Amino acid sequence: MQDAENVAVPEAAEERAEPGQQQPAAEPPPDEGCCGPRGPALRRRQGQRPLVRRWRSRRPGRSRRARPRESGLGTSAPTAGAQAASEDAGGNEGSAAEAEPRALENGDADEPSFSDPEDFVDDVSEEELLGDVLKDRPQEADGIDSVIVVDNVPQVGPDRLEKLKNVIHKIFSKFGKITNDFYPEEDGKTKGYIFLEYASPAHAVDAVKNADGYKLDKQHTFRVNLFTDFDKYMTISDEWDIPEKQPFKDLGNLRYWLEEAECRDQYSVIFESGDRTSIFWNDVKDPVSIEERARWTETYVRWSPKGTYLATFHQRGIALWGGEKFKQIQRFSHQGVQLIDFSPCERYLVTFSPLMDTQDDPQAIIIWDILTGHKKRGFHCESSAHWPIFKWSHDGKFFARMTLDTLSIYETPSMGLLDKKSLKISGIKDFSWSPGGNIIAFWVPEDKDIPARVTLMQLPTRQEIRVRNLFNVVDCKLHWQKNGDYLCVKVDRTPKGTQGVVTNFEIFRMREKQVPVDVVEMKETIIAFAWEPNGSKFAVLHGEAPRISVSFYHVKNNGKIELIKMFDKQQANTIFWSPQGQFVVLAGLRSMNGALAFVDTSDCTVMNIAEHYMASDVEWDPTGRYVVTSVSWWSHKVDNAYWLWTFQGRLLQKNNKDRFCQLLWRPRPPTLLSQEQIKQIKKDLKKYSKIFEQKDRLSQSKASKELVERRRTMMEDFRKYRKMAQELYMEQKNERLELRGGVDTDELDSNVDDWEEETIEFFVTEEIIPLGNQE
């Protein structure tokens, strides 16, 4: 039950103090791949050193002035100084320059003297006072960090030395001005390595980055290193310390919830506008609370894809919770994190924060190892693409991102570029992994005479298994069926000679040889498309409001796509298939007032039509037994509630929660049963259903018994109370009679003798309407 925020503090502080230890895998060039022999520690050094020096040379003595006592500023100075200094270290010189005069100005103002008395002994060390500033304190430099060492240079005699120098100069002056060079010689021949000095350390870093691995000819491939690195590696101890064994942390059975006897599912609920988060067992009668915490998350929560972890969001980073008591399992410090994504295998976590990125240390997107909690790699985020920016292959072996004209595929666990290079695909618009195999689908739009193209590529071989050319394309959307059996490319086209947009559904049958493609054309506006998760049907919502229709298609084995059924006049804008297929909920969310239609697609019957007024979300439980519709406070401010329905559309519960925000079902890992076993169960379903029905009856009668029992006791209490009140009432009868002049008014007709007959006439207007005219 630890508060995530409290726990996160020490780690964050620690990380700031020793950045090198925490992030050993930081690589400066994000898109370069991790080739080359250089160790990770070495690269860090390249990234930092030059900046520090530049800083020092331009602003000597800055850090001293920022110290509080000398500036005579009292408490405000250290913060201003710290801010300025840290900004400066990040390379932002402008703001640092601004901050400095401000500090001085304040110091000059007429203020009471804050100077220390003469006998004052300072008992606070500077390290304690401004450790974070001192960390960036300028260090002495002697200029050797502008020097690089180049190995594998051809060994030549004096006759060819001049020529070699020319060649070297030509290659290396690309990165900056070479101020000095040295070619060590032995027995009249160069030794095969040389030293070059640049005008600035930045040039040296640049040279190392770009010229390392340069192929001069077949025999000579340059190895370029910073001279200072030699120093560093010389000081490394030869003795290897056995790393301390980490004590094994027993987190208990993280999948305990799957062992529940009733096979109930769990879900998380955020309510009170995000202040409280609860986990419930879903139960037909009433949800059973498992855990409720205040301020568990600062924004929202996410379940991992197999349901093992619950991720909560905090200003400082992400915390993962799990196990029976929802203890904290792991935390990832990423300031200002906004979005996360799990790898499908639950091994890696991708986090995004807009705050942390710096030029030489990519931190906008970080990939973490969930088991160890270590950062695997950081990335820049240049373009504002849709989240997730990195898309994972189904097994978590690869992940890919798209940038301008480039598709970069990385592999785990090295986090390096697959085959060390990205794919150049000019004009690539979108890509998507198959959920059933390591196949990537991407499309490029038309470019003058070259048609638009959808390509399926096998990985890691990069073999193109299918290319489909398309004409007059406006837009494409890639929709994979959940098993990866089919891919539907929804193509919006403007065919020549026609007005308006026509939509083609290009259905790729992935499991067949050569991947045959069939097309369904639709002239109406497409509102939504969705595949049946475990099947070969798909549903399309089309038309213009209020004339919206839903069509169900079936992809047959021979490739024929058959329209099974079309329902018109639907009030729907979203399709929600049951995770098990067959059943589907068509929902008219938000502007369509929350109309719901429950459809069984096996025989295409509408099982129920219902409404959850103003519903904003529909969530199927992972087993496909229940559906939850909800009105989230995030989209609508009143009537925030979630309703539980059966898959047939029978309303089971209305759960009103104050300022309810979000309900998420806990996902289940894929079943361990084989196809045969599932078939067998389906065959024996009658046997099981008998058992279940009996169980249901038992629990139902128990429930109604409980209810009746409760009502009985309430009624008993109430009767007692009423008897007491009636006795009191009877006691007062005489008083009442007295007050009303002896007239008994206890019953409506108790003073019937006093009644006066009164005849009241009412006006009745008569109007004759001939019936014939009505039609």
Added chain:
Amino acid sequence: MKPILLQGHERSITQIKYNREGDLLFTVAKDPIVNVWYSVNGERLGTYMGHTGAVWCVDADWDTKHVLTGSADNSCRLWDCETGKQLALLKTNSAVRTCGFDFGGNIIMFSTDKQMGYQCFVSFFDLRDPSQIDNNEPYMKIPCNDSKITSAVWGPLGECIIAGHESGELNQYSAKLFDSTTLEHQKTFRTERPVNSAALSPNYDHVVLGGGQEAMDVTTTSTRIGKFEARFFHLAFEEEFGRVKGHFGPINSVAFHPDGKSYSSGGEDGYVRIHYFDPQYFEFEFEA
């Protein structure tokens, strides 16, 4: 059950009340008219004209001789029920919020708002002493210093009054049932909308609540979302068993007919609706 719609007010209804026998229904609204209707068919029997401001409250005595109304025109008026003649005009310093006859019909009580620099007072007049009315001098006046009275009723035998205050603990979102002699909290009926009025059935263990989305928010919400429904709860189980739709504004006042066979509701929409229950209502029973 098709309701009888009473259209006699131009502004929102503030209070409705049956007389003891239930043959008449008195309605007051934020217009100056006081209406009286036959509850059996909704025909208007007459009006009591004289007020010049919104009328907040109405009451009739036990034998329906007199009618008492309190208004925002700073007056409380006593009428002859049958002729509609104004019998007394009691001037006050601020709006009259609530009024009532005692059990015997001899003593009247009304409370005034804390308004325009005047205190909130509860005044008592004895109708048997005409001089009190002539001089506009109540025989008793209770000042109420802290927060104003929004609602007041006589105790069972006129030995006390029970007042609800603006700062009262009464939860706006629920109706609570209190024992009238001991003031003990008995039951709570929960709704998701503010409750403005509640009434007990005289012969069934039922309570009806009227309310809905606050009037000031109504223009921004549709009727479906406002939930302007009369809601029926079981008195002992606190369970809801029925709703009656119809108003397109929040319900300000509900009242059961003394025979329990019908009830009426008056809403912010200016309509009064008399509903006669269907047979199913009387057959319905909770399993217990």
